[in-house]
Amino acid sequence: MRAVFFMDGDEADERYSISEWSLDANTEGPGAHAHPDDHIFYVLEGTVSLHIEGKREDTPHGSYAVIPGGVSHDFSNHGAEACRFISINAPAGFEAMMPQLVKWFADNPLGDAAPR
Numbered sequence: 001m002r003a004v005f006f007m008d009g010d011e012a013d014e015r016y017s018i019s020e021w022s023l024d025a026n027t028e029g030p031g032a033h034a035h036p037d038d039h040i041f042y043v044l045e046g047t048v049s050l051h052i053e054g055k056r057e058d059t060p061h062g063s064y065a066v067i068p069g070g071v072s073h074d075f076s077n078h079g080a081e082a083c084r085f086i087s088i089n090a091p092a093g094f095e096a097m098m099p100q101l102v103k104w105f106a107d108n109p110l111g112d113a114a115p116r
Contacts, residue, residue: 001027009092016090020044023077032074037089039067041075046083049076059085 007018022045023029032051041048042064050059051074052067058078059065067073077083 012092014092016088017092017094019087020084021087022082022084024082025077025080027077029074029076032072034070034072035094036069037091037094038069040088041065042086044084044086046077046081047079048083048085049078051075
């Protein structure tokens with residue numbers, strides 16, 4: 001999994017952050033989690049499998065999803081090609097967690113996604 005932040009809270013007066021995420025083919029995501037900020041995911045390439053409150057939905061290129069703050073969610077790539085998506089988080093603040101997340105993922109590498 002890779003992430004690139006294009007705009008953080010400092011640049012957006014703490015209203016939002018914008019990042020691009022990518023997952024290789026057949027890759028699990030970070031695991032179910034929730035945080036107070038809202039997410040808007042827009043799929044740029046491939047298909048992102050979104051897990052929102054325990055329900056899985058494949059979200060193909062050109063689709064978007066809104067995940068309200070506090071809602072349990074996860075994402076993964078069960079497809080045969082890489083996927084990429086834009087994440088808009090509102091309000092900002094999610095990006096401040098990146099140093100802790102980098103360490104967590106170093107200690108807990110992503111696994112292969114389960115077959116469909």
